[in-house]
Amino acid sequence: MIKQTVLFIFFLFFIRITAVGQTTEKAIELIQPQTIYVNSVVSMAGKSRKVISFQLPQNTIRWYYCFSAFRNAQEVQNVKNTYNLFSKLSLIIDQSGTTSSAISFLGSPPGANYCDVYLLNSGNDVSVFESKSDYLGNSYYYNRQGSRQNFISGVVDVTDPNNLTGWQYIGLKNTDLNNGVSVVLQVVAIVYDEPKTNGWTALVKQQVYEKIKDNMKKSLDGQVKEDDIANLAGCIMTKLTHDYTPQQISAFAEYELKPIFARFSEYCYNELGLNFTNVVPVQAVIDPKKIIGKWRDQNSTFSIMEYGMLFITWDTGRFASGSWKINGNKLLFTFNSWLSTTEYLILELTNNKLKYKGTGSDKTIWDATKSGGF
Known part of the structure; x- marks a missing residue:
C-alpha cells in the first residue's frame, strides 16, 4: 500500500x-594586476573617467579589489611586481580556511597620488559616469561601502549582498585638473568551495x-x-x-x-522490514464547509450540521447527539451521552466523499458518502 x-x-x-553553507573557501583572480591610465580633467588626449567591468563567479561570498595610484611609471611597475592580492588571499585561506577577517592582514600597497573609485550600482550608471552627464543634471549611483574618494592606495572588501552576483563596475575618476594618474587595479573573488x-x-x-x-x-x-x-x-x-x-x-x-x-x-x-499496514496519508488542506451535510459510512448515518451540531444513527439502532469540530486535519466527535471525544484523521474530504480513520486502538478506515445537505 x-x-x-x-x-x-x-x-x-x-x-x-x-x-549554500560553508565548508572551505577559494580565491579566484578576476583581474590580474592591471595598469589603467586616467587622464587629467582638462586634457583633450584621453578620458578622466574610466570604468572596469567584470563578472563575479557563482557562490561569491565577498570580493576584494586592490588599488594604487601613481604618476611615476616606475612605481607602478614596482607595485605590480611586489604586491599580489590573489597570492595573499590564497595564503590566508591555506592557513585558516576563511577570509572573514582577511582585511586585517592584507596591509596596503604603496601609493602616491589621488583618484576617486566608485563601485557603480549597475550598468545603467556606467554611461552617466563616463560621459560626465552628471554635470547636466543626470545622476549615477554607487555603493558607498565599496567606493573611496581621494584614494591613494588600499584594499577594499565588498560584502554587500547587492554586489555579490553578476556584473560589477568599478569607476575611476581623476579630479586633478592638470595631471594624469596611473592606477594599478587587482580584483579577487572569494567563493565557497564545498x-x-x-x-x-x-x-x-x-x-x-x-x-x-x-x-x-x-x-x-x-x-x-x-x-x-x-x-x-x-x-x-x-x-x-x-x-x-x-x-x-x-x-x-x-x-x-x-x-x-x-x-x-x-x-x-x-x-528496513517496515510494516505500514493500514497507513494512509492524511489530507493536508481541509475545507470545513465541505463536511456540512448528511453522510453514510459502513455502519452508520450521521448528520454534521453548522454551529458544531452532530447527530448519528448506527445500523444497530443506537443513536446519539453531540458536537463536532475540525482541528487541523483531525475531526473530533464529542457525544453528549457519554461525554467522551473520539478523534479521527481526515484522510480525504471532498464535496461528496469523507474518508477518515481513528487515532485510537480502532484503526478502521471509514468511507462516507454525502447523501444530502442542509
Whole structure:
C-alpha cells in the first residue's frame, strides 16, 4: 500500500539545489594586476573617467579589489611586481580556511597620488559616469561601502549582498585638473568551495533529508513511529544521492520523479522490514464547509450540521447527539451521552466523499458518502 499511495504524496516535489553553507573557501583572480591610465580633467588626449567591468563567479561570498595610484611609471611597475592580492588571499585561506577577517592582514600597497573609485550600482550608471552627464543634471549611483574618494592606495572588501552576483563596475575618476594618474587595479573573488559526493554537499543532503522527513511526518500524522520515518527518509536519501546528481534531480519533471521515488521507496521499505499496514496519508488542506451535510459510512448515518451540531444513527439502532469540530486535519466527535471525544484523521474530504480513520486502538478506515445537505 505505501508504495502506491503514501510515498507519492511524500515526494511529489521538485528538489531545487542551491549552493549554500560553508565548508572551505577559494580565491579566484578576476583581474590580474592591471595598469589603467586616467587622464587629467582638462586634457583633450584621453578620458578622466574610466570604468572596469567584470563578472563575479557563482557562490561569491565577498570580493576584494586592490588599488594604487601613481604618476611615476616606475612605481607602478614596482607595485605590480611586489604586491599580489590573489597570492595573499590564497595564503590566508591555506592557513585558516576563511577570509572573514582577511582585511586585517592584507596591509596596503604603496601609493602616491589621488583618484576617486566608485563601485557603480549597475550598468545603467556606467554611461552617466563616463560621459560626465552628471554635470547636466543626470545622476549615477554607487555603493558607498565599496567606493573611496581621494584614494591613494588600499584594499577594499565588498560584502554587500547587492554586489555579490553578476556584473560589477568599478569607476575611476581623476579630479586633478592638470595631471594624469596611473592606477594599478587587482580584483579577487572569494567563493565557497564545498566538498561534494556525486555533486551533493553535506548541507544540501541534510536539507533535502529534512524536507522528506517533514513531509512524511505531516502526511502520516502519528500513524508511524518517528524512528521508522527517519530511517526510511535516510535510506531514500542514500539511494537518491548515490544514483543521481543534484543537477539531474533538478532537471526532472514531476512525472519523471514519480517512478524514481517509488522505486527507492519500495527498496527501502523492504530493506528496513517496515510494516505500514493500514497507513494512509492524511489530507493536508481541509475545507470545513465541505463536511456540512448528511453522510453514510459502513455502519452508520450521521448528520454534521453548522454551529458544531452532530447527530448519528448506527445500523444497530443506537443513536446519539453531540458536537463536532475540525482541528487541523483531525475531526473530533464529542457525544453528549457519554461525554467522551473520539478523534479521527481526515484522510480525504471532498464535496461528496469523507474518508477518515481513528487515532485510537480502532484503526478502521471509514468511507462516507454525502447523501444530502442542509
